Amino acid sequence: MTSADAANPSSSNAAEIWRLLKPFMPWLALSAVMGIASGAATVALLSTINDVLNQQGGMSGALLVTFIALCAIALFGRMLSDVSTNYVGQRLVAQVRRSLAEKILSAPIDALERYRTHRLMPILSQDVDMISDVAFVMSSMLIALAVALGCLGYLAVLSPALFVLVVVMLVLGATVQIVAQTRAETGFWKAREHEDQLHKAYRAISEGAKELRMHRARRTQMFGEQVARIVDLIREVNGRAIYTYVIANAFGSALFFLLIAVILGWAAFRETEPAVLSGFVLVLLYLKGPLDTIANVLPNVGRARVAFQRIADLSARFATPESHLHLERPAEAATLADGIDLRGVCYSFDAPEGGEPFVLGPIDLELRCGEMVFVVGDNGSGKTTLIKLLLGLYAPQQGEVLRDGVVVKPQTRDDYRQLFTTVFSDFYLFENLMPVGPDGATTATLPQAAQPYLQRLEIAHKVSVKDGAFSTVDLSTGQRKRLALVHAYLDGRPVMVFDEWAADQDPAFRHLFYTELLPELRAKGHLLVVISHDDRYFHLADRVITMRAGRIVEDHARSQERAA
Numbered sequence: 001m002t003s004a005d006a007a008n009p010s011s012s013n014a015a016e017i018w019r020l021l022k023p024f025m026p027w028l029a030l031s032a033v034m035g036i037a038s039g040a041a042t043v044a045l046l047s048t049i050n051d052v053l054n055q056q057g058g059m060s061g062a063l064l065v066t067f068i069a070l071c072a073i074a075l076f077g078r079m080l081s082d083v084s085t086n087y088v089g090q091r092l093v094a095q096v097r098r099s100l101a102e103k104i105l106s107a108p109i110d111a112l113e114r115y116r117t118h119r120l121m122p123i124l125s126q127d128v129d130m131i132s133d134v135a136f137v138m139s140s141m142l143i144a145l146a147v148a149l150g151c152l153g154y155l156a157v158l159s160p161a162l163f164v165l166v167v168v169m170l171v172l173g174a175t176v177q178i179v180a181q182t183r184a185e186t187g188f189w190k191a192r193e194h195e196d197q198l199h200k201a202y203r204a205i206s207e208g209a210k211e212l213r214m215h216r217a218r219r220t221q222m223f224g225e226q227v228a229r230i231v232d233l234i235r236e237v238n239g240r241a242i243y244t245y246v247i248a249n250a251f252g253s254a255l256f257f258l259l260i261a262v263i264l265g266w267a268a269f270r271e272t273e274p275a276v277l278s279g280f281v282l283v284l285l286y287l288k289g290p291l292d293t294i295a296n297v298l299p300n301v302g303r304a305r306v307a308f309q310r311i312a313d314l315s316a317r318f319a320t321p322e323s324h325l326h327l328e329r330p331a332e333a334a335t336l337a338d339g340i341d342l343r344g345v346c347y348s349f350d351a352p353e354g355g356e357p358f359v360l361g362p363i364d365l366e367l368r369c370g371e372m373v374f375v376v377g378d379n380g381s382g383k384t385t386l387i388k389l390l391l392g393l394y395a396p397q398q399g400e401v402l403r404d405g406v407v408v409k410p411q412t413r414d415d416y417r418q419l420f421t422t423v424f425s426d427f428y429l430f431e432n433l434m435p436v437g438p439d440g441a442t443t444a445t446l447p448q449a450a451q452p453y454l455q456r457l458e459i460a461h462k463v464s465v466k467d468g469a470f471s472t473v474d475l476s477t478g479q480r481k482r483l484a485l486v487h488a489y490l491d492g493r494p495v496m497v498f499d500e501w502a503a504d505q506d507p508a509f510r511h512l513f514y515t516e517l518l519p520e521l522r523a524k525g526h527l528l529v530v531i532s533h534d535d536r537y538f539h540l541a542d543r544v545i546t547m548r549a550g551r552i553v554e555d556h557a558r559s560q561e562r563a564a
């Protein structure tokens with residue numbers, strides 16, 4: 001978002017709407033033309049009926065043919081308008097979904113970490129669905145609008161004086177409706193903010209289900225003070241917003257009948273042609289239908305505007321830096337000839353409220369191919385942050401990262417990341433395997449390619465590979481981490497980074513990991529970076545890097561020690 005856009009969010013929203021709608025302009029034009037044609041035909045039908053009511057002989061001959069033709073235009077016009085609006089609506093929603101997923105996939109990790117999941121998920125599901133719902137009723141609204149305008153035009157022709165009366169009443173009704181819309185939208189906006197909180201509470205009761213079962217007081221507090229309280233708040237705020245519409249609609253209906261009474265009363269005092277009188281009553285009674293349609297759709301339009309602003313805000317937040325992620329470019333095998341250097345790298349997080357920000361660096365570090373480097377230090381000393389900078393997940397705020405002596409730039413950062421295979425401490429286990437890597441396995445050969453690793457990791461009795469995916473991932477945490485390691489083996493990338501991988505393993509397997517698996521990988525030429533708290537095994541590393549308060553306080557070369 002530019003600063004001008006930030007100053008005027010409605011202009012940036014309008015620009016976003018225009019950007020989204022531009023490719024569909026021919027369809028929207030077709031929908032509008034067909035809607036207007038259908039509306040005009042409906043008005044002409046009303047006029048024909050009024051003529052028949054006020055003439056001798058009923059409907060026959062040419063009038064009947066005209067009537068049937070008008071019916072056909074009204075019907076097909078409506079159908080075509082509905083079809084093209086829905087075509088646009090569904091494609092628009094699909095495009096919003098794709099574009100949001102792309103933006104999240106290419107957003108900088110720190111921006112994603114700041115934008116919490118409980119805020120992200122309601123936008124991806126609820127807000128996009130809201131737009132989809134409104135897209136569905138939009139054509140009814142457009143047609144109702146066309147019919148209403150056509151009816152007003154017909155009334156203006158029938159009697160300009162009475163038409164002025166109708167316009168005065170309509171302006172009054174519309175003013176009330178606009179006030180209601182503005183007030184209701186404020187309510188919807190508040191309700192939407194509460195919904196983010198509700199989503200956070202839902203996450204807590206699903207992800208913290210075990211803990212909540214073990215603690216009655218916390219469970220009661222969670223339900224009463226979080227879920228029930230927020231649900232009631234949303235109910236109240238949404239309820240108030242809807243009541244505003246109900247009152248505005250009731251006022252509008254009363255105004256309608258008052259208008260008909262005034263017109264009939266007018267006829268008592270001033271001579272009025274019967275055709276004019278019946279025309280006005282007929283059209284006004286008919287007009288109530290389209291106007292009710294518009295009034296009923298307005299709450300959804302209000303909600304959709306709020307939803308759209310949330311989506312536009314998310315798009316704007318994730319629109320910027322990582323424009324060099326190559327979603328469409330096929331992955332190539334990345335190679336590392338010499339090693340990776342960090343020079344004067346610094347990174348700091350935003351300060352927590354009332355606290356000091358955590359600052360990492362400046363860090364100078366040289367990592368060579370075939371080394372096994374342990375990164376150790378107290379909790380919160382900055383090990384994971386250092387790793388994220390090494391992986392290119394965070395861009396250094398100062399200093400630079402070099403791959404084989406060449407500075408990694410935003411344009412090359414995604415290629416640089418392909419050097420690494422990682423198992424984070426909060427890893428995500430993908431069920432499907434990628435048929436790439438040094439073994440050149442295809443989906444068909446993946447079961448054979450994975451089998452030795454599954455056996456080596458003592459998990460082959462539980463899991464196999466079927467149709468390119470693990471047969472199950474319903475396993476213990478330690479076993480799931482072993483499957484994450486199978487991914488790493490199959491990827492076979494030059495640098496492997498493990499963040500406390502062994503923390504969930506039993507002592508025997510932990511021993512195997514440090515004394516056999518890691519040395520085997522090093523022997524194959526991989527650069528290994530291992531975050532560890534297992535001081536029993538520090539002596540096996542080539543180097544032990546100790547972190548304290550965001551700085552490297554010691555870089556100890558164990559290999560030289562061993563050689564000596």
Ligand SMILES: Nc1ncnc2c1ncn2[C@@H]1O[C@H](COP(=O)(O)OP(=O)(O)OP(=O)(O)O)[C@@H](O)[C@H]1O
Pocket residue numbers: 113349350358377378379380381382383384385386
């Ligand atoms: N997303 C974040 N936003 C703000 N501050 C953060 C964030 N992640 C980490 N920090 C801050 O950075 C500091 C270092 O965190 P980091 O995860 O790098 O430590 P660590 O050495 O890996 O700790 P541990 O051994 O507990 O895993 C933390 O003390 C915390 O204050």
